[in-house]
Amino acid sequence: xxxxxxxxxxxxxxxxxxxxxxxxxxxxxxxxxxxxxxxxxxxxxxxxxxxxxxxxxxxxxxxxxxxxxxxxxxxxxxxxxxxxxxxxxxxxxxxxxxxxxxxxxxxxxxxxxxxxxxxxxx
Numbered sequence: 001x002x003x004x005x006x007x008x009x010x011x012x013x014x015x016x017x018x019x020x021x022x023x024x025x026x027x028x029x030x031x032x033x034x035x036x037x038x039x040x041x042x043x044x045x046x047x048x049x050x051x052x053x054x055x056x057x058x059x060x061x062x063x064x065x066x067x068x069x070x071x072x073x074x075x076x077x078x079x080x081x082x083x084x085x086x087x088x089x090x091x092x093x094x095x096x097x098x099x100x101x102x103x104x105x106x107x108x109x110x111x112x113x114x115x116x117x118x119x120x121x122x
Contacts, residue, residue: 002057010050012043015102017092030090030099037096048085051109054078072117080112 019025020037033040056078060071086107093099 001059004053004055004057006051006053006055008051010048011086012047013045013087013103014042014089015040015044015091016089018095020095026095030092035091040091045087045103048087049083051083051085052079052081053109068121070119070121072115072119074115074117075112076114077110077112081109082111083109085109 014033015035016030017032017035017040018030019032019034022032025032033042054077056075058073061067062069062071084105084107086105088099088101088104088106090099091102
């Protein structure tokens with residue numbers, strides 16, 4: 001039997017936009033800490049939530065099979081936590097043009113899952 005518990009602190013929520021004066025930086029599109037031509041510090045929009053996940057693994061190797069068969073049951077995210085792990089951080093679609101999807105959730109924690117397997121050693 002094995003368990004794994006994961007606890008991760010959230011990451012900074014940023015606002016990326018187009019650099020107002022540097023043409024080379026603008027070539028990277030909305031990748032600068034500028035929005036509406038003003039500097040925006042890292043983490044201005046807070047942090048993503050903490051991530052928690054509990055996993056379980058059970059293994060059974062019966063003696064009646066001469067230890068050649070192994071049964072495994074695994075479960076991930078047993079508490080079914082469904083936290084948002086990433087938000088859309090591109091605040092502009094062009095210089096000084098707001099992005100309608102800015103701040104929306106874009107990635108979620110994987111849902112609860114289970115896996116059953118059997119192996120045979122020959």
